[in-house]
Amino acid sequence: MRTLDFAPLLRSSIGFENLNRLVDFATRGEGDAYPPYNIEKLNDGEYRISMAVAGFSQDEIDVTVQDNVLIVTGQGADETDTGERQFLHRGIAKRAFERRFQLADVIKVTGASYEHGLLNIALVREVPEHKKPRKIEIGGSAHVQPAAIEGEVRQAA
Known part of the structure; x- marks a missing residue:
């Protein structure tokens, strides 16, 4: 069973739109293990990815972050001295x-x-203030209406 249907779970949840994409990414599997890498937790909130890219120079490697995906590409220079x-x-x-790594929103x-x-x-890991526990x-009072919502209602009226 390679495909999973998350529609029943997603019908009753809010804000988990990326769950289906993340599970699809994880179940795809690694077709190629090149280049090898380690993921280390250095301390609370700090991590390091180490990739063995022997033979590549810094100019031949590109590191990009786009839409919570870390993309590391290596393009070896054409060897003209093969003769x-x-x-x-x-x-x-x-x-x-x-090589692609899926990052959480706070990483x-x-x-x-x-x-x-x-x-x-x-x-x-950088947790924004609005996501920290408060x-x-x-x-x-038995009936309490939040002031922020009252202010929004009054502004809308």
Whole structure:
């Protein structure tokens, strides 16, 4: 069973429009494991993705974030000296690649570095103020209408 129907769940939920896309992305599977990577949790709210991109220079790697998707692409330069070099064994793969990582809304990419054949991408969890827990005071009145809503109603009238 490769396809899942989430329509019954999505009918009674609000704000989970990306759930279907995320599950589809996860069930697709990794067809190609190149290049290998690690995802590390450095401490509370800080993460790092390390990708082994041996043979690539910084100019041949592109890191882009678009619509909560981190896209890392590598485009190896054309080797014009293949006539001068004769490989008896070529184990360092320098083929083009694209690797995608789905990011949560609160995860931000803060930077990237390249050292010793490893591309390191720093990520941090930034929870906006409106998503942080807040204390709601309980009033004594049995019928309480929020002031913000009253103000909106009065402005609309």
